[in-house]
Amino acid sequence: xxxQTNEPFNSVCVIGLGYVGLPTAxxxxxxxxxxxxxxxxxxxxxxxxxxxxHIIEPDLDILVNGAVATGKLRASTAPEPADAFIVAVPTPxxxxxxxxxxxxxxxxxxxxxxxxxGDLIIIESTSPVGxxxxxxxxxxxxxxxxxxxxxxxxxxxxxxxxxxERVLPGKVLMELVRNxxxxxxxxxxxxxRAVQLYKVAVDGQCLTTTARTAELVKLSENAxxxxxxxxxxxxxxxxxxxxxxxxxxxxxxxxxxxxxxLNPGPGVGGHCIAVDPWFIVHSAPxxxxxxRAARQVNDxxxxxxxxxxxSAAATYSQPVIAxxxxxxxxxxxxxxxxPSIEIVDRLADAVTGGFLIVxxxxxxxxxxxxxxxxxxxxxxxxxxxxxxxxxxxTDHEAFKNVDESLLEGKPVFDTRGLWR
Ligand code: SAJ
Numbered sequence: 547x548x549x550q551t552n553e554p555f556n557s558v559c560v561i562g563l564g565y566v567g568l569p570t571a572x573x574x575x576x577x578x579x580x581x582x583x584x585x586x587x588x589x590x591x592x593x594x595x596x597x598x599x600h601i602i603e604p605d606l607d608i609l610v611n612g613a614v615a616t617g618k619l620r621a622s623t624a625p626e627p628a629d630a631f632i633v634a635v636p637t638p639x640x641x642x643x644x645x646x647x648x649x650x651x652x653x654x655x656x657x658x659x660x661x662x663x664g665d666l667i668i669i670e671s672t673s674p675v676g677x678x679x680x681x682x683x684x685x686x687x688x689x690x691x692x693x694x695x696x697x698x699x700x701x702x703x704x705x706x707x708x709x710x711e712r713v714l715p716g717k718v719l720m721e722l723v724r725n726x727x728x729x730x731x732x733x734x735x736x737x738x739r740a741v742q743l744y745k746v747a748v749d750g751q752c753l754t755t756t757a758r759t760a761e762l763v764k765l766s767e768n769a770x771x772x773x774x775x776x777x778x779x780x781x782x783x784x785x786x787x788x789x790x791x792x793x794x795x796x797x798x799x800x801x802x803x804x805x806x807x808l809n810p811g812p813g814v815g816g817h818c819i820a821v822d823p824w825f826i827v828h829s830a831p832x833x834x835x836x837x838r839a840a841r842q843v844n845d846x847x848x849x850x851x852x853x854x855x856x857s858a859a860a861t862y863s864q865p866v867i868a869x870x871x872x873x874x875x876x877x878x879x880x881x882x883x884x885p886s887i888e889i890v891d892r893l894a895d896a897v898t899g900g901f902l903i904v905x906x907x908x909x910x911x912x913x914x915x916x917x918x919x920x921x922x923x924x925x926x927x928x929x930x931x932x933x934x935x936x937x938x939x940t941d942h943e944a945f946k947n948v949d950e951s952l953l954e955g956k957p958v959f960d961t962r963g964l965w966r
Contacts, residue, residue: 558579576618890915
């Protein structure tokens, strides 16, 4: 193949078939590319090859089913040669809040041997600044026969770019196509080639920059949201202390033309906003007191809510507490970093009695509650009828129109303001 090809992309290998990788693979396949999705989870691979999905995301099942039926989407546990590779694996942090790049490194190792001149690699995983260059250096060490962009710039055989995913769980398919994309190349040529690939599926603008800038753009977006949620959470703590209704306060404040305070809640969950700001703090610890403080405010919210419930529970000998919602936010099944789990966990150690969990999007309780026999997964009506105390943790649609008579006379902790 011509080393500086501008040929259209025919085949793409997407490594990591989670909340970002699988929708991306399915959308590219629906636009006619031959897509191989790769994941280490054999169960997910088998399900996808049957045209099914292992995650809940609106309309994803239909798209995957169609793409598999037409033969455009396949799944496997190992990469195969392709014109482009998209890496969409998790980037968690280790105990000391140090970014854990082991999934990216493993993905890059797995594709090194199938690379050929002319290929494009895109890192979509949220990454600390410098990760995309690290990938280029790592691949250069594995493939001395190819020239990589950190050393060869625009003359490289392989193009490497960072284009952070920005999709909102629950709206992934719509946002994948409509959102603007930031595309950071290690060289300008890398960015140009990545734009060519995204244009196959993206209607939003493709904005090009350097890989390092694109990395910080993504981290800044999530840190921005975290800081703003922390502000709302801090005001909610102030309201609690002063005996003022937080929802009324925020609603009135938001009538100001230049004020738009977000919603307080039980804490910030998910695999992104609770994690990514720490990547900035890790890169520049002295420069980031605000980002760090916001993380601490949001991380402290589950304990603050648990303390209030402990006080209410103290007036009962064996209280039955209903917890509505384990998912980290509304209308999804994702339990990662969910503040609900931390709250239930804290109470399970502090309060004796029965714990009734209602989570319409799961069929079994997570591992975190294994062996805790007083914690049960039940339906909404059972929980509301049997509970002494009711705690709403996730604002799922299914909880909106509850029978209010079932709440009467009971302490109700509506952490999302759903029933105000
Ligand atoms: N939350 C509040 N109050 C609010 C908004 C959110 O307490 O007013 C809580 C939610 O309940 C949840 C957490 O914050 O526990 C995060 O939810 P979210 O909807 O703000 O964001 P995520 O984590 O689902 O997705 C974010 C998005 N980033 C931004 O909006 C800047 C998404 O666009 C990113 O693609 C995603 O992170 C990611 O993968 O990085």
